[in-house]
Amino acid sequence: MAKVTIDGKTIEVPEGTTILNAARMIGGEIVPPAMCYYTKLETSGGYCRTCIVKVSKGSEKDPRPMPKPVPSCRQTIMDGMVVENITSPEILEARAGVVEFLLINHPLDCPICDQAGECSLQDLGYEHGKMKTRYEFKRREFEKIDIGDKIKLHMTRCILCYRCVKVAEQLTPGRVHGVVNRGDVAEISTYIQHAVDNEMSGNMIDVCPVGALTDKTFRFKSRVWFTKPVDAHRKCDTCSGKVRLWYKGEEALRVTARKDKYGEVEEWICNECRFDHKKTSDWTIEGPSHIDHHSVISANHYETGNALAALKHDIAKQQKQLEGNDMKLKEGAMNPNNQ
Amino acid sequence: MGKQLLINDLDKDGIATLAGYKTHGGYTALEKALKMKPEEVVEEVKKSGLRGRGGAGFPTGMKWSFIAKPPGVPRYLVCNADESEPGTFKDRYLMQRKPHILVEGMIISSFALGANTSYIYIRGEMMFQYHILEKAIQEAYDAGLLGKNILGSGYDLDLYVHCGAGAYICGEETGLIESLEGKRGNPRIKPPFPAIKGAWGCPTVVNNVETLAAVVPIINMTGDEYAKIGIGKSTGTKLISASGHINKPGVYEIELGVPVEEFIYSDKYCGGIRNGKKLKAVVAGGSSVPILPTELILKTAKGEPRLMSYESLSDGGFVTGTMMGSGGFIAMDEDTSIVKNLWNFTRFYHHESCGQCSPCREGTGWMEKILHKFIEGHAETKDIDLLWDIQGKIEGKTICPLGEAAAWPVAAAIRHFRPEFEEYVKKGRSMIDVKHYYRINNLQPA
Numbered sequence: 001m002a003k004v005t006i007d008g009k010t011i012e013v014p015e016g017t018t019i020l021n022a023a024r025m026i027g028g029e030i031v032p033p034a035m036c037y038y039t040k041l042e043t044s045g046g047y048c049r050t051c052i053v054k055v056s057k058g059s060e061k062d063p064r065p066m067p068k069p070v071p072s073c074r075q076t077i078m079d080g081m082v083v084e085n086i087t088s089p090e091i092l093e094a095r096a097g098v099v100e101f102l103l104i105n106h107p108l109d110c111p112i113c114d115q116a117g118e119c120s121l122q123d124l125g126y127e128h129g130k131m132k133t134r135y136e137f138k139r140r141e142f143e144k145i146d147i148g149d150k151i152k153l154h155m156t157r158c159i160l161c162y163r164c165v166k167v168a169e170q171l172t173p174g175r176v177h178g179v180v181n182r183g184d185v186a187e188i189s190t191y192i193q194h195a196v197d198n199e200m201s202g203n204m205i206d207v208c209p210v211g212a213l214t215d216k217t218f219r220f221k222s223r224v225w226f227t228k229p230v231d232a233h234r235k236c237d238t239c240s241g242k243v244r245l246w247y248k249g250e251e252a253l254r255v256t257a258r259k260d261k262y263g264e265v266e267e268w269i270c271n272e273c274r275f276d277h278k279k280t281s282d283w284t285i286e287g288p289s290h291i292d293h294h295s296v297i298s299a300n301h302y303e304t305g306n307a308l309a310a311l312k313h314d315i316a317k318q319q320k321q322l323e324g325n326d327m328k329l330k331e332g333a334m335n336p337n338n339q
Numbered sequence: 340m341g342k343q344l345l346i347n348d349l350d351k352d353g354i355a356t357l358a359g360y361k362t363h364g365g366y367t368a369l370e371k372a373l374k375m376k377p378e379e380v381v382e383e384v385k386k387s388g389l390r391g392r393g394g395a396g397f398p399t400g401m402k403w404s405f406i407a408k409p410p411g412v413p414r415y416l417v418c419n420a421d422e423s424e425p426g427t428f429k430d431r432y433l434m435q436r437k438p439h440i441l442v443e444g445m446i447i448s449s450f451a452l453g454a455n456t457s458y459i460y461i462r463g464e465m466m467f468q469y470h471i472l473e474k475a476i477q478e479a480y481d482a483g484l485l486g487k488n489i490l491g492s493g494y495d496l497d498l499y500v501h502c503g504a505g506a507y508i509c510g511e512e513t514g515l516i517e518s519l520e521g522k523r524g525n526p527r528i529k530p531p532f533p534a535i536k537g538a539w540g541c542p543t544v545v546n547n548v549e550t551l552a553a554v555v556p557i558i559n560m561t562g563d564e565y566a567k568i569g570i571g572k573s574t575g576t577k578l579i580s581a582s583g584h585i586n587k588p589g590v591y592e593i594e595l596g597v598p599v600e601e602f603i604y605s606d607k608y609c610g611g612i613r614n615g616k617k618l619k620a621v622v623a624g625g626s627s628v629p630i631l632p633t634e635l636i637l638k639t640a641k642g643e644p645r646l647m648s649y650e651s652l653s654d655g656g657f658v659t660g661t662m663m664g665s666g667g668f669i670a671m672d673e674d675t676s677i678v679k680n681l682w683n684f685t686r687f688y689h690h691e692s693c694g695q696c697s698p699c700r701e702g703t704g705w706m707e708k709i710l711h712k713f714i715e716g717h718a719e720t721k722d723i724d725l726l727w728d729i730q731g732k733i734e735g736k737t738i739c740p741l742g743e744a745a746a747w748p749v750a751a752a753i754r755h756f757r758p759e760f761e762e763y764v765k766k767g768r769s770m771i772d773v774k775h776y777y778r779i780n781n782l783q784p785a
Contacts, residue, residue, distance in 0.1 A: 046696070048696070048697050049696050049697050049698055049736055050697075068736075069736060093732075094732060094736055097729075098698060101697045101698050101701035101702055102701070104705060135705065160694060160695070179694070182506070183692040183693065184692070184694060184703070185694075186693075186694030186700070
């Protein structure tokens with residue numbers, strides 16, 4: 001066991017735990033946001049840099065601070081480590097920078113994007129972003145492609161988190177898609193003429209933090225906040241069969257895996273469950289889903305009272321933050337000798 | 340000229356061949372090293388104070404002693420010949436003219452590290468040098484200098500040359516290892532460092548060409564003697580690729596500690612600024628190190644003369660200093676536009692960013708577009724501040740040092756040459772260099 005202090009809160013965790021997971025054990029506001037890290041996918045994380053934190057004391061043995069911000073999703077804790085997240089103004093500034101970088105080439109087509117309402121980038125931008133953009137150039141664009149008959153790839157929205165690549169590597173027998181090209185024209189793509197076609201590929205849709213990979217059987221059917229999540233299960237030979245159905249009226253519009261409060265799926269599901277069973281009679285209904293993750297999807301239907309109050313509280317907090325937040329830099333930041 | 344250890348005998352006949360190299364004292368260091376214990380070789384390199392010649396300047400002996408030695412696990416030595424830093428061309432020169440010094444250095448270093456398989460990762464564009472190395476390695480195999488039981492010592496080594504596909508990012512050690520393994524050259528997240536988990540998960544040491552070549556004279560003359568050359572902690576000799584507006588561009592081997600002023604103006608080295616112009620600025624160690632104006636490159640902020648050594652060049656931190664880097668010395672005369680030069684550097688980093696982590700992927704492109712605005716004559720004062728802000732948000736927030744390499748030149752140019760940026764803003768479109776404009780936009784003059 002090792003002791004770690006994050007933003008003044010101390011917890012004892014097993015050796016080898018990452019800072020992010022230790023923060024999740026503490027919970028609350030101090031949990032750094034994560035766009036590319038996914039607990040269930042090995043070697044994920046470290047790319048998006050939204051979860052960076054400051055280590056102000058390395059460990060009990062070697063108390064020197066770490067010279068640069070570290071990605072909390074990949075840095076394991078040492079005994080006696082002291083971490084600053086929301087208490088460090090530099091980290092908040094750096095994180096705002098990362099959010100800005102992620103958004104400069106994002107099309108911001110949320111009004112027509114199927115992911116809107118359950119999009120990690122929306123939440124991130126809402127919590128850490130700024131009101132206006134300073135980017136004044138043409139945004140990067142790609143053609144939409146069909147990868148297989150069930151999944152649509154809309155590369156323009158992608159933030160290159162590599163999660164779908166890891167899903168293909170770790171869940172399916174052979175990866176047929178990956179990242180091609182480099183720099184800001186790097187894109188997710190399949191090998192020439194290949195379709196992503198295997199029974200677990202649908203999980204790529206669930207892990208995608210943005211609307212780059214969408215379910216073709218659900219595209220443009222409904223905004224997610226008009227659908228009601230219901231937990232259900234069926235007997236399935238390939239996967240656990242534990243899913244979440246999204247109802248609009250009497251009709252189940254889509255099937256997804258169940259996600260926890262950090263937006264990560266609890267158990268992978270197969271394509272048969274996801275795409276081919278959309279009748280209520282196919283499923284044993286367990287009851288309404290409980291959604292911890294506070295977003296518009298939890299503001300509807302079953303838990304209106306609490307969730308709506310939480311949302312209102314959030315909006316008030318945001319408005320307070322945004323007041324006077326007119327993209328002004330810190331005083332002296334412009335002085336070249338003041339680095 | 341001071342002592343030369345690496346390129347002293349390039350004018351000798353057939354130095355690129357095994358026979359010629361041997362007549363001029365080649366492979367004596369190998370014979371000597373094979374009679375020593377591997378730890379003694381490491382100790383010799385430690386005593387010599389040799390520092391990595393690729394850019395970071397980390398002590399080589401110390402790097403070697405960090406390598407993990409779990410039983411039953413192979414260890415690897417990888418030579419980083421992916422020299423792609425703009426302004427640096429020393430390794431290519433050395434490999435082309437004297438390939439056997441690298442082969443000999445690799446055998447000695449592999450012996451010291453206990454590696455039985457070693458690789459030279461060469462940049463894809465250097466096909467010519469690739470064939471030269473292949474030939475040299477074949478010669479060494481035929482002479483029993485590589486393969487099984489080298490010179491009867493019982494030590495086995497296989498040496499391979501691996502050709503990259505030409506990506507700057509594959510010069511970063513973990514990116515290089517990924518590429519060597521046959522994957523996309525994305526740098527890994529450290530820790531674990533390659534000395535613990537490198538190529539194929541085994542302990543690996545990655546060293547620059549010049550570093551490995553320098554092991555040969557170190558063994559020949561002993562580490563203590565080598566440490567006497569140079570100044571302070573910057574021991575030995577260093578290859579400097581001098582380019583830009585100087586009379587005699589080329590690769591020079593200097594004893595570390597030569598004053599920068601002497602290096603630029605002496606006829607032994609660069610021979611002064613061409614056409615009798617004045618020096619405006621110097622990039623002292625390859626495009627990623629901060630640019631310095633004349634008054635700061637010739638003298639430190641304290642008024643002492645600046646020397647060509649790791650310590651003296653970095654005197655004053657990044658506010659008034661720079662870095663030794665890989666030794667890509669670019670001198671610019673008074674007619675040079677720092678803004679245009681910076682745009683060109685930034686364009687390079689934009690093109691070479693691997694796209695793995697967000698600040699570098701998006702930030703480098705953004706900076707390039709803003710600098711392009713300056714060149715096209717419609718930048719505003721706020722763009723200078725924006726550039727300053729963006730570089731600060733890239734620096735130190737990325738997985739590998741490419742982010743810093745892209746941010747430092749921008750920071751330094753604004754820090755030392757802000758009035759020039761302001762001039763571009765003020766004069767607007769009248770600053771457009773028409774020829775340059777046509778070239779960068781792929782247009783044909785009417």
